[in-house]
Amino acid sequence: MRELLLAAALVAAGVPGAHAAGDAGRGARVHERCLGCHGTELYAPGRAKVRSLAALKREVERWNAGYNPKLTAQEIDDLVAYLNRDFYRFAP
Numbered sequence: 001m002r003e004l005l006l007a008a009a010l011v012a013a014g015v016p017g018a019h020a021a022g023d024a025g026r027g028a029r030v031h032e033r034c035l036g037c038h039g040t041e042l043y044a045p046g047r048a049k050v051r052s053l054a055a056l057k058r059e060v061e062r063w064n065a066g067y068n069p070k071l072t073a074q075e076i077d078d079l080v081a082y083l084n085r086d087f088y089r090f091a092p
């Protein structure tokens, strides 16, 4: 529990490297659940509206709001790592 609170505090503070906890390989598998509404074409340069790593995380959290059961904080970090590695490529 203390680790969770610490991780949440780091993310909230926007500490650089806080996203390093995300695993892109796992994120790719979690992302299969997101494919009901759209594919990865939304993330393509020119089409994508998200402009920063922080905005990308907010976007993933926004979609998670509709999920039941919810994605875990780890799954969200994994998704962000995957989306950033394969599509957005924001600097950390």
Ligand code: HEC
Pocket: 031, 033, 034, 035, 036, 037, 038, 042, 043, 047, 048, 049, 050, 056, 059, 060, 063, 064, 066, 079, 083
């Ligand atoms: C209920 C349908 C639905 C589900 C489920 C869904 N999305 Fe989306 N998503 C959308 C729509 C609609 C948009 C907005 C399209 C637009 O901006 O024109 C969007 C936009 C996005 C964007 C922003 C793309 C950009 O840069 O413009 C991201 C990132 C994204 N979704 C990720 C996810 C992830 C990750 C999941 C799974 C956790 C997910 N979505 C699940 C419907 C959905």
